Amino acid sequence: MDPVTMPPTVPSNPKPQQAGQGEARATVVAHAAPRMVTEGITVLYGKTVGVHDVSLTFRDKTVTALIGPSGCGKTTFLRALNRMHDLSRGVKVTGKAVLDGQDIYANGVDPVTIRRRIGMVFQKPTPFPTMSIYDNVVAGLKLVGIRDRALLDEVAERSLRQAALWEEVEDRLRAPASGISGGQQQRLSIARALAVEAEVLLMDEPTSSLDPQSTMRIEELIQELKNTVTIVIVTHNMQQAARVSDYTAFFYEGDLVEVSDTNTMFTNPKQRRTNDYITGRFG
Amino acid sequence: MDRALTASERIRLPTRPIYRRLGDRLFQIVVVALGLSIIALALLLAEVLFTDGLEPLRRFGFWGFLTGTTWDPVRGVHGTWPFLVGTLITAIASLALSFFPAIGVAIFSAEYAPRWLAGIVDTIVDLLAAVPSVVVGIWGIFVLVPLMQSHVYLPVYFWAFENAPGLLPVLGPPAGYNLVTAIIVLALMIVPYTTALARDAIRLVPRSQREAARALGATRWEVMRMAVLPYARGAITAGAILSLGRAIGETMAVAMLVGNSNTLPFTFFGPAATMPSVIVNEFREAVEDLHLASLMTVGFYLFLISLTVNLIAAWLQRKLAVGGRSL
Numbered sequence A: 001m002d003p004v005t006m007p008p009t010v011p012s013n014p015k016p017q018q019a020g021q022g023e024a025r026a027t028v029v030a031h032a033a034p035r036m037v038t039e040g041i042t043v044l045y046g047k048t049v050g051v052h053d054v055s056l057t058f059r060d061k062t063v064t065a066l067i068g069p070s071g072c073g074k075t076t077f078l079r080a081l082n083r084m085h086d087l088s089r090g091v092k093v094t095g096k097a098v099l100d101g102q103d104i105y106a107n108g109v110d111p112v113t114i115r116r117r118i119g120m121v122f123q124k125p126t127p128f129p130t131m132s133i134y135d136n137v138v139a140g141l142k143l144v145g146i147r148d149r150a151l152l153d154e155v156a157e158r159s160l161r162q163a164a165l166w167e168e169v170e171d172r173l174r175a176p177a178s179g180i181s182g183g184q185q186q187r188l189s190i191a192r193a194l195a196v197e198a199e200v201l202l203m204d205e206p207t208s209s210l211d212p213q214s215t216m217r218i219e220e221l222i223q224e225l226k227n228t229v230t231i232v233i234v235t236h237n238m239q240q241a242a243r244v245s246d247y248t249a250f251f252y253e254g255d256l257v258e259v260s261d262t263n264t265m266f267t268n269p270k271q272r273r274t275n276d277y278i279t280g281r282f283g
Numbered sequence B: 001m002d003r004a005l006t007a008s009e010r011i012r013l014p015t016r017p018i019y020r021r022l023g024d025r026l027f028q029i030v031v032v033a034l035g036l037s038i039i040a041l042a043l044l045l046a047e048v049l050f051t052d053g054l055e056p057l058r059r060f061g062f063w064g065f066l067t068g069t070t071w072d073p074v075r076g077v078h079g080t081w082p083f084l085v086g087t088l089i090t091a092i093a094s095l096a097l098s099f100f101p102a103i104g105v106a107i108f109s110a111e112y113a114p115r116w117l118a119g120i121v122d123t124i125v126d127l128l129a130a131v132p133s134v135v136v137g138i139w140g141i142f143v144l145v146p147l148m149q150s151h152v153y154l155p156v157y158f159w160a161f162e163n164a165p166g167l168l169p170v171l172g173p174p175a176g177y178n179l180v181t182a183i184i185v186l187a188l189m190i191v192p193y194t195t196a197l198a199r200d201a202i203r204l205v206p207r208s209q210r211e212a213a214r215a216l217g218a219t220r221w222e223v224m225r226m227a228v229l230p231y232a233r234g235a236i237t238a239g240a241i242l243s244l245g246r247a248i249g250e251t252m253a254v255a256m257l258v259g260n261s262n263t264l265p266f267t268f269f270g271p272a273a274t275m276p277s278v279i280v281n282e283f284r285e286a287v288e289d290l291h292l293a294s295l296m297t298v299g300f301y302l303f304l305i306s307l308t309v310n311l312i313a314a315w316l317q318r319k320l321a322v323g324g325r326s327l
């Protein structure tokens, strides 16, 4: 592309904006330390570009929302953050994703250990249907060989409380996980990730298959969880992004267009595309 | 026709052409008729077996015939117990022998093998399932029996003769045609079925289940153990029971290799018989009416057993299937 015709306000490779510009919301710790930093993450599906050269900073104990129209690469980027793409043939990830100073794509890093630290909640609830509620919560602990009954009980209760599910299931922990409602199943999926003490929680449109009531519960839950974990949430619901997140990143056609604190993003976006999207001109 | 109708005009035309509605009706009639004829066929089969085998049932009683341990056409005494025992032992033992190897192959093909290798494995498994059982029987006679005879039956027998004479009555005389040979051949014959059914069940487990396990830090094998196999357990179990049904009904290869003895007790290395094998071996020589009728009765019981096994498979599949919402 001829550089002259390129609109000056839309750089093809925007550098991540310094977070905390403009008026920080009360909930934002103004300059929380970075917890996870990506540097030039590119994901290719064969020859198709999933996301291109994304550099983003996720600050400790904050919620970052990834927004953008369908197919812009939100899911693709999110799955690069805990090496989920490793599982698919023909998907290539380049760039760095640094968690606490350690690039998770560096040689010798075990993706299994990484995924315990970086939990994931999917669009649809994914309980293991043959397991009880209890066994679902402690599934990750049993994986590492923890058999101590008392410890498992303790973790199960703590995780379910954290996921705001304890009261609803405490008297039927042994019941099959497939028997609870979709919203409860989604909170169960969250509890399961918390049980392995995930420090970062990746959520891919966690409420898109839920009713408004359950959605509200999950949103409240996110607010509580950010006291302990760092959250990255994909959403196509802009009200949701505005309600739950401290920072918002806008993706478009595989590129990160703009990132800033959520207030600024929704009141005073820098890029025209961002403005068009959040004011509903497209998407 | 003065001008072609546009698509939206055609869509709004009344369902006019007679052949369309006629086609609907015809199709329905054909399908219903085919469905009913299958049921009729099964009932007819049971009816023939039952009426032709009625005389032995009258004479010995339903349970008497089932539990009668003597099968002596010369004296006119007939009981199916030895063959029932032979059938159950060979079928269950061959399933036990083949189940885990079959699951192993299924897991390999569905989860571990690269696509080209999985394709080859699948083709071989399907080919094995298609080998006619008389061919398997011939292979058994010319390859397996001599091999087992010289490398297993005789050495084990002589070892027991020297060191553990107490075992001899259990082992029996080392004939090459015996229960063990039949079990091994049956196991080989049902491996492809168990494998194919388990493989398809494993492939049908949703990707989301595997990813959920991965996201918890499960290794490849742990994903299988915690997410995939439990999810597929209903279909895998049902597949194993269906394979058991095949082993129960398998006739030719077993008749060629099991040695054919009508008298209990059966031994490991001595001749034995199963329900299908006695039918196929004695049918041509049965001159007495009662003998012939008794073979029919054995067939009738075999039919009942196969039916039961298949019903159990269907029931297990439903009971163990993964139910529930949002899945």
Ligand SMILES: Nc1ncnc2c1ncn2[C@@H]1O[C@H](COP(=O)(O)OP(=O)(O)O)[C@@H](O)[C@H]1O
Binding pocket: A045, A048, A049, A050, A051, A068, A069, A070, A071, A072, A073, A074, A075, A076, A077
């Ligand atoms: N498994 C895949 N194989 C090939 N292309 C894919 C695959 N998954 C996603 N893509 C492509 O990558 C781009 C980004 O998709 P995705 O990350 O799912 O978008 P979003 O989550 O923002 O809706 C899209 O163009 C999509 O077609």
Ligand SMILES: [Mg+2]
Binding pocket: A074, A075, A076
């Ligand atoms: Mg998506």
